[in-house]
Amino acid sequence: MVFNSLTFVAFFIVMLILHNLPFSWKVKKINLLLASYVFYAAWNPPFILLLWLSTVVDFFVGRALYNQQNKHKRKLLLVVSLIGNLGMLCFFKYGGFILENFTSLVNLLGMDYHPAKPNIILPAGISFYTFTTLCYTIDMYKRKSEPVKSMLDFSLFVTFFPHLVAGPIVRPPQLVPQFETPRKATQQQLMNGLFLLSIGLFMKVVLADSMLAATADSIFGSAREPYGALDAWTGVLAFSGQIFFDFAGYSTCAIGVAACLGFVLPENFLYPYGAIGFSDFWRRWHITLSAWLRDYLYIPLGGNRKGKFRTYINLMITMLLGGLWHGANWTFVVWGALHGFYLWMEKIVQGFSRVKVIPISAAPSGEVGVLGVLPAPLKTKTFRNFLLAMVTFFFINVTWVFFRAPDFHSAWMLLKSMFNVYPKATPSLATLSIIKVGVIVVFMVAFHWLMRDTKVLSVAGKMPWWLVGLIWSVLILLLVWSQESSSSFIYFQF
Amino acid sequence: MPLIVYSLFFISYINTFTMQQNSLAKAGILMLILVTASLVSWELYVRSKGYDTSFDDGPPLWANKRAQVYEPADKSTVFIGSSRIKFDLDIPTWEGLTGDHAVQLACVGSSPLPVLEDLANDVRFKGKLVIDVTEILFFSLAPPNLKNPKENIKYYKEQTPAQKVSFQINRLLESKLAFLDKDRLSLNAMLDKVRPASRKGVFVFPLFADGFGRVKYDRQEYMTEAFVADTNQQNIVRGVWKFLGEVGKEPPPTGGKLDTLFNMVKANVDKIRARGGKVIFVRTPSSGPFLAGENMGFPREKYWEQLLKATGTPGIHFADYPVIDHFQCPEFSHLSMPDAVIFTKEFIRILAQEKGWSFAKMPAVK
Numbered sequence: 001m002v003f004n005s006l007t008f009v010a011f012f013i014v015m016l017i018l019h020n021l022p023f024s025w026k027v028k029k030i031n032l033l034l035a036s037y038v039f040y041a042a043w044n045p046p047f048i049l050l051l052w053l054s055t056v057v058d059f060f061v062g063r064a065l066y067n068q069q070n071k072h073k074r075k076l077l078l079v080v081s082l083i084g085n086l087g088m089l090c091f092f093k094y095g096g097f098i099l100e101n102f103t104s105l106v107n108l109l110g111m112d113y114h115p116a117k118p119n120i121i122l123p124a125g126i127s128f129y130t131f132t133t134l135c136y137t138i139d140m141y142k143r144k145s146e147p148v149k150s151m152l153d154f155s156l157f158v159t160f161f162p163h164l165v166a167g168p169i170v171r172p173p174q175l176v177p178q179f180e181t182p183r184k185a186t187q188q189q190l191m192n193g194l195f196l197l198s199i200g201l202f203m204k205v206v207l208a209d210s211m212l213a214a215t216a217d218s219i220f221g222s223a224r225e226p227y228g229a230l231d232a233w234t235g236v237l238a239f240s241g242q243i244f245f246d247f248a249g250y251s252t253c254a255i256g257v258a259a260c261l262g263f264v265l266p267e268n269f270l271y272p273y274g275a276i277g278f279s280d281f282w283r284r285w286h287i288t289l290s291a292w293l294r295d296y297l298y299i300p301l302g303g304n305r306k307g308k309f310r311t312y313i314n315l316m317i318t319m320l321l322g323g324l325w326h327g328a329n330w331t332f333v334v335w336g337a338l339h340g341f342y343l344w345m346e347k348i349v350q351g352f353s354r355v356k357v358i359p360i361s362a363a364p365s366g367e368v369g370v371l372g373v374l375p376a377p378l379k380t381k382t383f384r385n386f387l388l389a390m391v392t393f394f395f396i397n398v399t400w401v402f403f404r405a406p407d408f409h410s411a412w413m414l415l416k417s418m419f420n421v422y423p424k425a426t427p428s429l430a431t432l433s434i435i436k437v438g439v440i441v442v443f444m445v446a447f448h449w450l451m452r453d454t455k456v457l458s459v460a461g462k463m464p465w466w467l468v469g470l471i472w473s474v475l476i477l478l479l480v481w482s483q484e485s486s487s488s489f490i491y492f493q494f
Numbered sequence: 495m496p497l498i499v500y501s502l503f504f505i506s507y508i509n510t511f512t513m514q515q516n517s518l519a520k521a522g523i524l525m526l527i528l529v530t531a532s533l534v535s536w537e538l539y540v541r542s543k544g545y546d547t548s549f550d551d552g553p554p555l556w557a558n559k560r561a562q563v564y565e566p567a568d569k570s571t572v573f574i575g576s577s578r579i580k581f582d583l584d585i586p587t588w589e590g591l592t593g594d595h596a597v598q599l600a601c602v603g604s605s606p607l608p609v610l611e612d613l614a615n616d617v618r619f620k621g622k623l624v625i626d627v628t629e630i631l632f633f634s635l636a637p638p639n640l641k642n643p644k645e646n647i648k649y650y651k652e653q654t655p656a657q658k659v660s661f662q663i664n665r666l667l668e669s670k671l672a673f674l675d676k677d678r679l680s681l682n683a684m685l686d687k688v689r690p691a692s693r694k695g696v697f698v699f700p701l702f703a704d705g706f707g708r709v710k711y712d713r714q715e716y717m718t719e720a721f722v723a724d725t726n727q728q729n730i731v732r733g734v735w736k737f738l739g740e741v742g743k744e745p746p747p748t749g750g751k752l753d754t755l756f757n758m759v760k761a762n763v764d765k766i767r768a769r770g771g772k773v774i775f776v777r778t779p780s781s782g783p784f785l786a787g788e789n790m791g792f793p794r795e796k797y798w799e800q801l802l803k804a805t806g807t808p809g810i811h812f813a814d815y816p817v818i819d820h821f822q823c824p825e826f827s828h829l830s831m832p833d834a835v836i837f838t839k840e841f842i843r844i845l846a847q848e849k850g851w852s853f854a855k856m857p858a859v860k
Contacts, residue, residue: 001656006663008656042656191518210681427696432689465517469524476529483550483680 001042003197003253004205004484011039012257019261025182029152032160032261039161040124047123050088051159057084058133059154063147065140074141081137089130092122097328125165127325131292133158136172138296145173153179160263162254166247168268169288175263183262192457195472196256199456202475203249210482211440212242215433216404223410226425232417234429238437239404240397241444244273247286267455273396274448276388278342281396284452289325293318312347316340326403331411335402342395379453389449533673540673544720548708549668550676551602551715553649554661559713560650562597563613567621567771569854570595572613574606575626577707578778580715581828587838593854594622598713601642605631607758608643614762620769622851627777627801627809629792633747633755669711678704697741700734703727706825715828722830731825735784746791756804763805774849775802775809779818779837784826808849815840 001007018031041048061081068074090098099115106113136157139145148154157176163169185193219227219235227235251268258265272284282290298318304311316337323336398415405411416422451459460468549555563572571594573579579600588596599609606625613619631639668674677683692698705721721727747755763773777798780788792798794811802809812818817840821833829837845851 001654001660005656005660006667007659010659010663042659043654045655187519191522194522195518206681427693430689430692430696430698432685432692435690436685460518460521465520466524468518469521469528472521472525473528473532476525477532478681480529480533481681481684483674483676 001039003250003257004201004209007042011035012260016260020184026152028182029156029179033152033156036156036159036161036164040159040164043124044121050092050123050126051129054085054088054129054133055155055158057081058137058158059148059151062137062140062154065137066143066147078137078141082134085130085134085137089126092126094324094328128163128165128167128169129158131169131289132163135169135292135296139172148172148176160258162258162261162263163265166250166254167286167288168251168254168266169292170265174266178263185260185262189259189262193256193259193261195457195460195468196252196259198256198472198475198479200249200252200254200256202479203245203252205249205484206475206478206482207440208242208245208249209484211436212238212245215429215437216242218429218433219414220404220406220410222428223405223414225428226413226422227417227428228423228425229418229420230434231425231428232414234434234437236397236401236414236418237441238433240273240400241437241441243400243403244269244444270455271448271452273393273445274389274450274452275392275396276385277392278339278346278395281392282339282343289322293322297321312344315343315347319343331402331405331408334408334411335399338399338402342399381449381452386449390445393445537671537673540675540679544705544718545672545675545679546708547669547672548675548677549665549711549713550674551709551713552676553646554653554657554664555709555711555713556599556601556646557650557653558661559597559599560646562595563599563616563619563621565595565597565621568852569593570597571622571624571853572597572619573600573624573626574609574613575600575624575776575778576604576606576628576631577602577715578628578780578828579624579626579776580713581717582778582834582837583714583841584831584834584838585710585712585714587835588842591839591842591853592856596712600626600713601646602707602715603631603639604642605634605639606643607632607635607755607762608640608647610759610762612647614765617769619766620771622772623766623774625773625775627775627798629746629788629797633752633792633797634744635747635755636744665711675708677707700737701730702734703730706731716831716834717824717828722824728824735825735827739787746797748796752797752800753804756801759801760805763807772851773807774845774851775807776841777809777811777813779812779821779823779829780827781821781823782826784823810841810844810849812837815844 001011015031015035018035019028023031037048037051040051058081061077061084065074065077065081068077096117103113103115136148136154140147148157153176156179157170157172158164160170160175163175216235216239219231220239248269255265255267266288268287270284270287272281275281275284298314301314301317302310303314306314319336319340320333321336323332323334323339326332326335398418401411401414401418405414417425562570571588571592573583573596577600580598580602583596583598585596585598588594600606601609610623610625613623673679686701689698703721703724703726705718705724705727707715708718709715766773775798794813798809798811801807812821818837821829821837823833824830842853842856846853846856
């Protein structure tokens with residue numbers, strides 16, 4: 001089920017009541033686990049079997065990995081876990097893509113091979129829970145933390161419904177200890193949670209679905225056609241806003257829902273369109289994924305410890321695989337490649353400047369981002385930095401073309417349209433659509449710039465309560481007024 | 495103004511009684527009060543302006559009806575087509591006279607062919623089927639005319655348990671609250687009403703009048719009494735038809751294209767009949783310049799008669815029956831509610847007496 005549905009409202013009210021009844025902690029955890037299964041099964045009940053399989057296999061393999069002393073057997077267990085998790089992901093998410101590319105390759109070699117198109121349904125959130133369980137078994141292999149003692153706690157760690165289908169991607173030390181002692185939201189936590197849930201729903205339902213989706217869909221839906229620069233840029237900016245409000249909206253809802261139950265989930269977005277540079281962008285966009293890629297891919301590849309050349313290669317591999325994680329299409333790989341290229345350029349420029357990025361190994365624990373923490377000169381809100389942030393935003397928008405376009409031809413046509421190659425193309429978007437996108441994007445970028453060093457709850461805490469109440473009312477009224485049906489979040493398909 | 499006074503009163507009230515609580519809790523209470531007061535005021539306001547409850551005619555409502563086609567053939571009839579059958583079939587009259595459940599699957603502004611194909615390929619469907627023929631939509635395979643039915647079918651096939659529960663909750667709310675009228679009172683609908691002029695060459699769909707196309711839970715559409723009495727509103731909708739007539743200049747299919755379409759229809763109708771189902775075509779009334787345009791673009795002998803002949807299927811054309819051949823549609827294309835009642839009664843009589851259809855309350859006349 002999705003957060004922006006009436007089913008979820010009913011489900012969540014029941015959960016809040018159950019969680020606050022005087023049951024034992026174990027009973028409450030069983031309630032949470034069963035509720036999480038209901039939450040997941042509400043999409044497609046049979047896929048819950050995959051979730052169980054992944055949970056059971058990784059619980060036992062993780063424990064064996066930690067306890068096993070024999071080096072070879074440990075490696076074998078790790079391979080079993082990797083094959084189990086990544087195999088499942090590959091089959092469901094990349095099965096069709098691999099077969100399609102294999103077919104093209106053998107056809108190119110002159111073989112007449114045309115297999116039937118596989119009809120594989122992608123289980124919701126498989127990329128997210130696979131990464132959640134993978135990091136557990138890898139941590140066990142490295143003995144970075146103790147194995148989870150109870151199957152109930154481990155199942156809840158994997159399945160806890162706020163993060164299950166679209167993150168934030170949680171690590172065992174972030175969530176498992178929270179299941180070990182009884183938790184109930186304080187009044188402050190409950191109100192924070194409800195406030196965040198309202199903001200998240202507003203972002204998703206009002207801004208992403210009601211205001212921006214139609215314009216983005218209209219432009220990208222016919223991207224093979226030539227557009228004038230105004231239409232092309234409006235479409236791309238609309239998607240830029242839509243993808244942010246959709247995904248950050250989901251994460252904000254997830255954090256809010258968890259807070260209402262007394263749990264803390266990690267931040268996933270920190271005003272990414274206020275980023276100065278691309279490493280800063282990745283500190284702020286899908287933080288838990290970039291941290292995951294840093295810790296379980298970039299650093300194991302050698303990070304920046306094996307010389308400049310290897311650093312560049314490792315960076316590109318990380319971004320390419322990060323791109324592929326988002327979807328089984330070469331356009332996503334190019335999206336990742338562009339980000340990798342931007343990071344290269346940024347590193348080269350920084351090599352010539354006095355501003356040095358602190359290497360990843362020096363980053364304090366909890367800091368995220370592929371390249372490390374932000375240099376001090378970029379932390380101030382000067383006009384120069386604002387211009388740099390706008391340049392970053394411009395290049396990020398170019399990458400979104402590949403992320404959203406269905407194929408390279410469409411992406412290329414749209415890029416050409418953005419740079420006014422077709423000035424005489426028939427106008428496409430209604431003035432109202434352009435105004436909606438323009439107003440929202442301007443406010444979004446300004447908001448990201450002003451809020452880049454703070455958090456919404458801190459700001460709300462400093463405002464007069466009546467003003468917060470007034471703003472909160474407007475959010476809820478617009479949410480009701482928009483009357484959008486419960487559409488899926490974009491990141492569910494990843 | 496009363497809302498502001500009311501709010502200020504409660505702000506001071508909350509301030510006094512929640513001094514010990516955190517500021518977000520106070521903000522939450524204020525939010526609850528403001529939201530409740532605003533929604534109650536809004537509901538009262540829209541009702542005072544003549545709005546009544548109207549359901550969102552999107553894929554969830556369609557899917558809910560689609561699931562009902564498996565009711566026994568002697569107890570239900572399925573209707574597919576375009577908007578005309580949605581307006582012209584008065585479902586309470588139909589159900590009252592026949593004892594049959596009317597399952598309305600027609601889609602506004604769309605061809606019925608995707609739904610016909612869906613039903614034909616569903617081996618569990620063996621019932622009675624009425625296909626409304628609005629020539630300009632029926633004899634077209636243009637993608638925009640197939641989009642909505644295809645989306646509805648896809649939604650029905652992929653609907654999740656959570657979506658079914660959401661639909662039931664939403665249905666309860668929509669049946670009580672007039673402001674939950676997505677087509678007229680949602681944020682986007684309201685913004686559309688004040689939209690500025692667009693650049694030359696941009697396709698912008700014109701707005702329908704407010705009183706046209708209210709939707710009931712059974713998917714019957716109707717025009718309000720105010721609409722029927724107001725020629726200004728009627729002219730707005732007539733203007734929409736004129737606009738669509740000017741932009742949709744695709745010529746009617748002829749020759750091979752038309753034969754292909756007939757063959758597609760025949761294949762699907764045959765599948766249903768082979769399973770024991772019954773199929774009939776109906777040409778519902780239109781009037782004025784709209785009817786004249788239809789007669790010119792789609793001459794009856796070349797399209798309607800050929801459709802019946804090529805598919806070997808009976809049909810009812812409104813022009814053949816004096817009781818229903820004289821309706822003046824307010825906006826030239828759909829019947830008002832009182833006329834829909836008359837049309838439905840006569841339609842049932844023809845089905846039972848001339849076409850041999852039987853219903854729970856009305857056995858066939860031999």
